[in-house]
Amino acid sequence: MFAGFCLLGLTACGGNGDAATEVTLSVLAANPAAHDGALVATEGVVRHFDDPLHYWIEDEDLNRVEVFPREEIAPHLGDMVRVIGNFEYSVTEGRRLTLESVDPLNAAD
Known part of the structure; x- marks a missing residue:
């Protein structure tokens, strides 16, 4: 039983x-x-559009990746951030990243 708890503890620490x-x-x-x-880590400025509501990060050359969940990225609107998450690409859905973590780097100009 103790070994099971140890294994559970190690598993919970994974994915960081x-x-x-x-x-x-x-x-x-x-x-x-x-x-x-x-699982990727990348950086960009958080932007959004209202209709339909979506958020993305972009670089100076306007390379973009949509970010989910919206509730986690929305507070960083206008900020330069480093994100870690699962990247997915689809011809119909585009480039999207589901957040594992988001860290503000500094406020965007």
């Missing part, structure tokens, strides 16, 4: 982003299929 691959937004935009299903 240590295994995330550092990828720039320009790489995700240029070759999204290569990272489909991967």
Whole structure:
């Protein structure tokens, strides 16, 4: 039983982003299929559009990745952030990242 608790504790500690691959937004935009299903870490400024409501991060060259869940990224609107999450690419849905973590780097100008 004790071994089971130890295993559970180790499992709970996993998924903290240590295994995330550092990828720039320009790489995700240029070759999204290569990272489909991967845990990635990237940086950008949080932007949004109201109709339909969606949030994304973008770089200076306007390379973009939509970010989910909206409730977790919305408080960082206008900020430069580092995100870690599961990246998905679909021809019909585009590039999207489901957050595991978001860390503000500094306020955007």
